[in-house]
Amino acid sequence: MMDENLIYTKPDSLREKKTHYCPGCGHGIVHKLIGEVMDELDIREKTIVIAPVGCSVLIYDYLNCDGIEAAHGRAPAVATGVKRVHPESIVISYQGDGDLLAIGTGETIHAANRGENITVIFINNAIYGMTGGQMAPTTMPDQITKTTPYGRDVDNTGYPIRACEMINTLVAPVYIERTSIHDVKNIRKTKKAIKKALTNQKEGKGYSFVEVLSTCPTNWGVNPVTAAKWVETAMVPYYPLGVFREEKEKV
Amino acid sequence: MSKTVLMKGNEALAESAIRAGCTHYFGYPITPQNEIPAYMAKEMPGRGGCFLQAESEVAAINMVFGASGSGARTMTSTSSPGMSLKQEGLSYLAGAELPCVVVNMMRGGPGLGGIAGSQADYFQATRGGGNGDYRSIVLAPGNVQELADLTVDAFELADKYRMVVTILGDGYLGQMSEPVILPEPEKKASVKPWAVSGAKGREPNKVMSLRLSPEDYLEKHNIHLQELYRKVESCETRAEQYMTDDAQYIIVSYGTSSRIARKAVKKLREEGVKVGLFRPITLWPYPMKELHELSKKVKKVLTVEMSAGQMLEDVNIAVNGAAEVDFLGKMGGAVPESGEIMKIIKSYG
Ligand code: SF4
Numbered sequence: 399m400m401d402e403n404l405i406y407t408k409p410d411s412l413r414e415k416k417t418h419y420c421p422g423c424g425h426g427i428v429h430k431l432i433g434e435v436m437d438e439l440d441i442r443e444k445t446i447v448i449a450p451v452g453c454s455v456l457i458y459d460y461l462n463c464d465g466i467e468a469a470h471g472r473a474p475a476v477a478t479g480v481k482r483v484h485p486e487s488i489v490i491s492y493q494g495d496g497d498l499l500a501i502g503t504g505e506t507i508h509a510a511n512r513g514e515n516i517t518v519i520f521i522n523n524a525i526y527g528m529t530g531g532q533m534a535p536t537t538m539p540d541q542i543t544k545t546t547p548y549g550r551d552v553d554n555t556g557y558p559i560r561a562c563e564m565i566n567t568l569v570a571p572v573y574i575e576r577t578s579i580h581d582v583k584n585i586r587k588t589k590k591a592i593k594k595a596l597t598n599q600k601e602g603k604g605y606s607f608v609e610v611l612s613t614c615p616t617n618w619g620v621n622p623v624t625a626a627k628w629v630e631t632a633m634v635p636y637y638p639l640g641v642f643r644e645e646k647e648k649v
Numbered sequence: 650m651s652k653t654v655l656m657k658g659n660e661a662l663a664e665s666a667i668r669a670g671c672t673h674y675f676g677y678p679i680t681p682q683n684e685i686p687a688y689m690a691k692e693m694p695g696r697g698g699c700f701l702q703a704e705s706e707v708a709a710i711n712m713v714f715g716a717s718g719s720g721a722r723t724m725t726s727t728s729s730p731g732m733s734l735k736q737e738g739l740s741y742l743a744g745a746e747l748p749c750v751v752v753n754m755m756r757g758g759p760g761l762g763g764i765a766g767s768q769a770d771y772f773q774a775t776r777g778g779g780n781g782d783y784r785s786i787v788l789a790p791g792n793v794q795e796l797a798d799l800t801v802d803a804f805e806l807a808d809k810y811r812m813v814v815t816i817l818g819d820g821y822l823g824q825m826s827e828p829v830i831l832p833e834p835e836k837k838a839s840v841k842p843w844a845v846s847g848a849k850g851r852e853p854n855k856v857m858s859l860r861l862s863p864e865d866y867l868e869k870h871n872i873h874l875q876e877l878y879r880k881v882e883s884c885e886t887r888a889e890q891y892m893t894d895d896a897q898y899i900i901v902s903y904g905t906s907s908r909i910a911r912k913a914v915k916k917l918r919e920e921g922v923k924v925g926l927f928r929p930i931t932l933w934p935y936p937m938k939e940l941h942e943l944s945k946k947v948k949k950v951l952t953v954e955m956s957a958g959q960m961l962e963d964v965n966i967a968v969n970g971a972a973e974v975d976f977l978g979k980m981g982g983a984v985p986e987s988g989e990i991m992k993i994i995k996s997y998g
Contacts, residue, residue, distance in 0.1 A: 442848070443847050443848055443849040443850070444847040444849070445847060445848075446719075446845045446846075446847060448715075449857065455859060456859075458853070458855050458857070459855075462848075462853060463847070463848050463853050464845035464846065464847055464848050464853050464854050464855075465845070465853065465854075465855050465856070465857070466715065466718045466719075466845050466855075466856040466857070467745070467855075467856065467857035467858065467859055468711065468714070468715075468741075469711060469714075469737055469738065469741045472707070472708070472711035472714070472738075475703070475707075475708040475709075475711035475712050475714075475715065476711050476712070476714050476715035476718070477715060478701070478708075478712050478715060479673070479675065479711070479712035479713060479714060479715020479716035479717070479718070479719065479723070480715040480716070480718065480719045480845065481715075482673060482699045482701065482712075482715075482716060483672075483673060483699075483715075483716050483719035483720065483721040484719055484845075484846055484847065487846065487847045488847075504704055504705055504707075504708065505704070505707075505708050505711070507704075508703075508704035508708065
């Protein structure tokens, strides 16, 4: 009989469920990282995930924890309500670019500004996924989408918004980092960032924001490999990776 | 024994909400209800509650969504233009069956309108301004005492049916000072096993309104909601009848305008005119049967409200041809005068 050596398992914090995400989509990777970190920090039974409107609306079907679904863009407000009732819980607001930076910009800024002790995980894939590939606030200049068929004209629609930099102008946030999932090295860094953000919350330190540059091969109209490459070559130069803030700004 | 105190409507409401176990208040400033957030900001921290001024009406109602989904007794308050902004949240609350109390101290519209009291949001309150087939319970207090008492009832009803309960007052009612005996409701813990709190030792809870499989799930959910609403209609309809026993004419009026209608009834009775007041206390569910039965016994029904004729539609549905229906409406913050009402009633004889 062969000796079996189990070297890889699914985290308890992920459910036994096949996701609806497209091949090569970044959501699945980030969900898995969150699940692993929840296991490692032993917070599954304390975690409440806020599901946004967008491709990840069903995140509560994949994470093995309590979930509450917000209206489009309202996740940080819903997270605020949840956290104010259960200050001991771990609240994750998981949001896409349209949700966080277009329809929900106000909620995003003000939850950050209040220094809510929550963790916001922001998936930036430069497009609206669920509605079929329209321009997002983070769509790159000249990028072709359903609503920018001739490429994003920045004179007409403005420039992509840099969320980390914007939030970094506020006093209250304790941790702001931008990562990417375009290769293994960066996936590992993303996990580290998520762990740091959730550890901050566990320790009651305050608002943490992790932006993850991610892929949407389906709506970008490319294969998963090309999509990962595009993150690296087109997105990373505009959205610099790294830590923007590691502790609360002193005033 | 409880003693009588003199209080503004808005403050009596706020105090009653805290007494009713409201632990989380989220709101955004708007006239004429600013005494409510001011009272909450002062009182809640010291009494174990949470007051938070939100960045917008939209954020406030979504904070309520989060707090309600987490099992708390929670509320927000606003006035007409703010209520428009909350409609999205109300629809989501209804979809997820989350209980909460929402106060609308109405002012004149449309648009920014004015800051004087009005009753022009009746359609919005009773028909629902958000998307989808949903209902909210709508309570219409007529004086400060009732405002205080109905606030306690609002929280009970919200939890009982897992519904949004709207307290529909207006700027006049919120601003007026009257003697009131503050309610002292029994403290009882409401059990909400469906709420999110962290899935410790149980299966995870999901609070959501997305129901993707149309053939059964969303339709089933809607059938369930409608069954719930039918139950509310049969159990929770309330109205007051004043001097209607032998009435030949009745005035139908609610909230602030019913105060003036009552005065007109009193004066007309002194002059020997047989007139009474029918005052709906729940605007949804509307006291259809009660009004229909009553209208069968009278010659004429005069609807008085501070709008262009919104409740009038429910009066017409309720009366359903049993009597002639007349209307007096005032708009944009104007109030009907008792003399005017008396003149109309007298013209019937
Ligand atoms: S549409 Fe894009 S973001 Fe949505 S699941 Fe597919 S790849 Fe992922």
